[in-house]
Amino acid sequence: METIQVKGSKYNSVIYVGERLENLAKLIPGKGVFIITDSNIDRIYGNRLPPLPKFVVNPGEQSKTLLRLTEIYRWLLDSGADRNSFIVGIGGGVVCDITGFVASTYMRGVRFGFVATSLLAQVDASIGGKNGVNLDGYKNIVGTFNQPQFVICDTSLLKTLPETELSNGFAEMVKHALIADAPQFNILESNTNRLNTCDLELLDSLVASSVGVKASIVTADERESGERKKLNFGHTWGHAVEKVTGIPHGQAVSIGMAFASQLSAEKGLLTPDECHRITSLLIALNLPVSIKANTNNIFEALQRDKKRCSNAIDFILLEGIGKAVIKSLSLVEIKEFIERKYCY
Numbered sequence: 068m069e070t071i072q073v074k075g076s077k078y079n080s081v082i083y084v085g086e087r088l089e090n091l092a093k094l095i096p097g098k099g100v101f102i103i104t105d106s107n108i109d110r111i112y113g114n115r116l117p118p119l120p121k122f123v124v125n126p127g128e129q130s131k132t133l134l135r136l137t138e139i140y141r142w143l144l145d146s147g148a149d150r151n152s153f154i155v156g157i158g159g160g161v162v163c164d165i166t167g168f169v170a171s172t173y174m175r176g177v178r179f180g181f182v183a184t185s186l187l188a189q190v191d192a193s194i195g196g197k198n199g200v201n202l203d204g205y206k207n208i209v210g211t212f213n214q215p216q217f218v219i220c221d222t223s224l225l226k227t228l229p230e231t232e233l234s235n236g237f238a239e240m241v242k243h244a245l246i247a248d249a250p251q252f253n254i255l256e257s258n259t260n261r262l263n264t265c266d267l268e269l270l271d272s273l274v275a276s277s278v279g280v281k282a283s284i285v286t287a288d289e290r291e292s293g294e295r296k297k298l299n300f301g302h303t304w305g306h307a308v309e310k311v312t313g314i315p316h317g318q319a320v321s322i323g324m325a326f327a328s329q330l331s332a333e334k335g336l337l338t339p340d341e342c343h344r345i346t347s348l349l350i351a352l353n354l355p356v357s358i359k360a361n362t363n364n365i366f367e368a369l370q371r372d373k374k375r376c377s378n379a380i381d382f383i384l385l386e387g388i389g390k391a392v393i394k395s396l397s398l399v400e401i402k403e404f405i406e407r408k409y410c411y
């Protein structure tokens with residue numbers, strides 16, 4: 068097992084990679100503990116959870132609404148939860164977001180922790196203290212910054228994760244390697260078969276190094292004023308693709324990373340060979356690098372998303388594998404790149 072720290076402004080978080088669900092009891096108080104999970108996790112792992120009061124949400128983004136949260140607040144109140152209570156979220160990114168938000172706001176904030184069960188949650192969503200819910204189609208528009216006391220990343224739970232969900236997690240792992248950890252990229256590149264078959268020993272060490280990248284960036288810049296922006300690599304174009312096509316987040320980020328890599332290559336920051344290695348790795352991990360969609364619509368979504376920042380966008384590019392740089396690019400420049408190079 069590996070232990071990684073995130074130092075937040077209010078609280079610190081300890082992430083246990085390779086710890087097992089069964090040891091959750093060691094990390095929570097003896098009384099006043101409440102569990103939030105989703106129905107998939109409850110069906111598969113319900114009998115392995117500690118016998119504590121439990122709220123089960125429906126799986127998926129549609130549970131991340133203020134209306135659903137009202138039901139959870141009411142359940143906590145009816146069950147006698149008070150300011151000394153402790154809430155544990157057991158699930159993927161959706162459950163972590165809901166739990167973090169509910170715990171940060173119920174009675175002005177109670178302590179909380181996560182058991183991250185999806186790869187995406189283990190390497191990304193559970194780490195960093197961003198908790199948010201959706202409103203009117205805007206993702207994570209209502210939320211808080213607040214660190215969980217602990218995160219258990221039990222990689223053995225990934226055995227039951229659907230294959231497409233595993234690939235979604237790989238996208239964020241590739242991102243972490245690309246922005247800050249070249250050796251990690253090499254390991255991913257030479258082990259795609261073992262990753263696709265969910266080799267637990269390899270996953271334990273790779274999840275730990277991936278969490279390490281995110282933890283150090285978040286510790287340096289919890290509120291995304293500079294360094295943390297690098298975690299948006301692949302997400303500028305990716306979010307626009309996600310909005311227009313509705314494909315899963317990890318797949319959209321993969322397409323966004325391929326886009327940003329090609330843009331980096333065009334600017335002479337990345338060699339064509341490095342760019343090719345990146346797209347080959349994504350493909351080997353069953354991730355898309357392009358999509359049949361109208362690029363004008365995607366560009367429009369990109370503009371809408373960023374309209375607050377006048378005519379330029381902070382784009383994250385790569386200066387070689389393992390080093391991200393933040394560049395302000397004009398919308399005109401991006402549009403020209405799309406027209407010149409990027410016809411799906």
Ligand code: ADP
Nearest residue numbers: 107126127159160161184185187188224227228
């Ligand atoms: P994310 O990809 O952000 O983690 P979700 O929380 O929606 O998003 O999780 C993705 C899907 O995977 C959900 O349907 C969830 O119930 C399911 N899931 C999460 N962890 C596991 C697991 N260990 N085994 C099986 N299904 C899981």
Ligand code: ZN
Nearest residue numbers: 239302316320
């Ligand atoms: Zn992401």
